[in-house]
Amino acid sequence: SKFKDGLAKTRSVFTDRVAELFTRRQKIDEAFYEELEEILIGADVGVNTVMELMDDLRAEVKKRKIEQPSQLQPILSEKLMNMLRGGGEDAGLRTNSSGITVILFVGVNGVGKTTTIGKLAWRFKQQGKSVLLAAGDTFRAGAIEQLQVWGERVGVDVIRQEAGSDPAAVMYDAAQEAKRRNVDVLLCDTAGRLQNKVNLMEELAKIHRVIQREIPGAPHETLLVLDAATGQNALQQAKLFGEKTGVTGLVLTKLDGTAKGGIVIAIRNEMALPVKFVGLGEQMDDLQEFDAEQFVHALFA
Numbered sequence: 001s002k003f004k005d006g007l008a009k010t011r012s013v014f015t016d017r018v019a020e021l022f023t024r025r026q027k028i029d030e031a032f033y034e035e036l037e038e039i040l041i042g043a044d045v046g047v048n049t050v051m052e053l054m055d056d057l058r059a060e061v062k063k064r065k066i067e068q069p070s071q072l073q074p075i076l077s078e079k080l081m082n083m084l085r086g087g088g089e090d091a092g093l094r095t096n097s098s099g100i101t102v103i104l105f106v107g108v109n110g111v112g113k114t115t116t117i118g119k120l121a122w123r124f125k126q127q128g129k130s131v132l133l134a135a136g137d138t139f140r141a142g143a144i145e146q147l148q149v150w151g152e153r154v155g156v157d158v159i160r161q162e163a164g165s166d167p168a169a170v171m172y173d174a175a176q177e178a179k180r181r182n183v184d185v186l187l188c189d190t191a192g193r194l195q196n197k198v199n200l201m202e203e204l205a206k207i208h209r210v211i212q213r214e215i216p217g218a219p220h221e222t223l224l225v226l227d228a229a230t231g232q233n234a235l236q237q238a239k240l241f242g243e244k245t246g247v248t249g250l251v252l253t254k255l256d257g258t259a260k261g262g263i264v265i266a267i268r269n270e271m272a273l274p275v276k277f278v279g280l281g282e283q284m285d286d287l288q289e290f291d292a293e294q295f296v297h298a299l300f301a
């Protein structure tokens with residue numbers, strides 16, 4: 001499956017090492033736990049999450065009187081699955097069944113925001129939906145052009161103004177145009193500069209207000225895009241944006257190129273935010289709806 005191919009690098013440092021450990025070691029002792037802990041941390045599952053996981057595993061071993069490491073495999077899978085679900089079920093994308101669905105994308109430059117918007121636009125088009133894009137990153141040179149390129153590739157229009165203009169004005173235009181055309185989906189790019197954080201957060205809040213005012217009930221999702229290959233940095237960004245910008249879900253990109261796939265577990269466990277999509281490549285169809293069971297299955301099966 002695509003998930004499995006995309007997770008190849010993570011499998012090589014995480015799954016293969018876990019499997020090797022579980023067959024090599026004959027009993028569950030301190031040395032075993034230490035080695036498992038090391039593997040998990042090496043896969044960027046994150047110290048806090050690893051500690052929680054290890055406590056859980058120890059408790060389970062005691063309770064079920066498990067002696068063989070191999071018996072731990074299904075328990076580890078189950079614990080990871082629970083963490084990835086964050087207690088609930090996988091949450092699909094929230095859409096507006098009776099009007100325009102507005103999705104706002106936030107995140108730091110270079111994480112794959114534009115690419116994700118392009119992929120999602122293509123996905124909606126495949127589903128027969130009409131899509132409009134809003135070039136809300138008026139700050140970074142090239143961001144507008146880049147979105148335009150994706151718009152042309154996918155065959156959807158981009159509402160834009162020149163670089164340096166007020167992003168909230170672009171959003172206002174985009175909302176008007178979305179209503180005039182009565183499109184199904186409006187996907188909005190935003191700036192991701194990290195210098196001048198305060199200003200960026202204010203800018204995002206203003207964009208939110210404009211969209212809310214122009215299209216009642218919108219935005220239906222505010223998706224924070226994170227680059228999985230940056231490992232613990234992605235977790236830091238999740239904390240920074242998650243608290244301030246009304247984020248409702250996460251997209252984790254570039255899982256295909258990294259061995260740090262464990263970061264998905266750390267972020268899901270430490271942030272009370274569902275992972276909605278994962279990016280598994282640079283092409284239009286390389287965006288996968290996140291499914292905890294499939295993810296764990298792809299790791300271990």
Ligand code: GDP
Pocket residue numbers: 108109110111112113114115116146192253254255256257278279280281282286
């Ligand atoms: P933005 O600055 O956040 O808009 O980032 P871009 O969308 O321009 O993406 C930055 C780079 O990451 C580009 O070269 C993309 O092709 C690449 N990229 C984005 N998503 C993925 C992904 O899921 N996998 C891989 N391998 N590359 C990706």
